Amino acid sequence: MTTEYRQFLALSQARYSCRLYSDEPVSDEHLRLIAEAARLAPSACNRQPWHLLIVTDAERRQALTSCYGRDWLQAAPAFIAIIGNHAEAWHREAYDGKDHTDVDAAIITEHICLAAASLGIGSCWICNFDAERFSDLFGLGPDLEPIAIVALGHPAKEGTPEKIRKPLSDIASWQKL
Numbered sequence: 001m002t003t004e005y006r007q008f009l010a011l012s013q014a015r016y017s018c019r020l021y022s023d024e025p026v027s028d029e030h031l032r033l034i035a036e037a038a039r040l041a042p043s044a045c046n047r048q049p050w051h052l053l054i055v056t057d058a059e060r061r062q063a064l065t066s067c068y069g070r071d072w073l074q075a076a077p078a079f080i081a082i083i084g085n086h087a088e089a090w091h092r093e094a095y096d097g098k099d100h101t102d103v104d105a106a107i108i109t110e111h112i113c114l115a116a117a118s119l120g121i122g123s124c125w126i127c128n129f130d131a132e133r134f135s136d137l138f139g140l141g142p143d144l145e146p147i148a149i150v151a152l153g154h155p156a157k158e159g160t161p162e163k164i165r166k167p168l169s170d171i172a173s174w175q176k177l
């Protein structure tokens, strides 16, 4: 066991889907730090087929929240929308052509959430939004797809909810002979 592992485990515990935010804005400095940690995310063939739309001003936030009709979202002071670029992403051409845009976008999204947690900032992944409406409102061109939105803000409540997860024995198996 290393210190880094303990810290990583603690960070993984600390990140949770926060849906209750205080009025305090997320500073530009914190958003930059989060984006920098996201930039370092790995991607298939290092294609980095993503763009981060950082949304903090009231008008753009309203446009964004109109794509996901949940009241709790209104209180989030900042969002990062993860835009995947299908034309830039690696496709598994030698076999089935599988498009890896979603996989890469998922990795950068989790970097965002973990980086936010390391700064004491709450986050929540959102995928259940109207992607077509989002693309229209934010003028996304061809090949671009809004894959996830991360709501960000300072948690209004202290503490971390209990993690509800399957036991390790249910999700991992040793393939030893």
Ligand SMILES: Cc1cc2nc3c(=O)[nH]c(=O)nc-3n(C[C@H](O)[C@H](O)[C@H](O)COP(=O)(O)O)c2cc1C
Binding pocket: 015, 016, 017, 018, 124, 125, 126, 127, 128, 129, 163
């Ligand atoms: C790919 C993905 C999509 C998600 N979409 C939504 C969503 O649309 N709305 C929402 O409130 N939470 C969403 N979540 C959050 C999950 O519900 C949450 O991560 C899960 O219940 C585990 O809880 P925890 O994040 O607090 O550990 C999403 C999470 C992931 C990874």
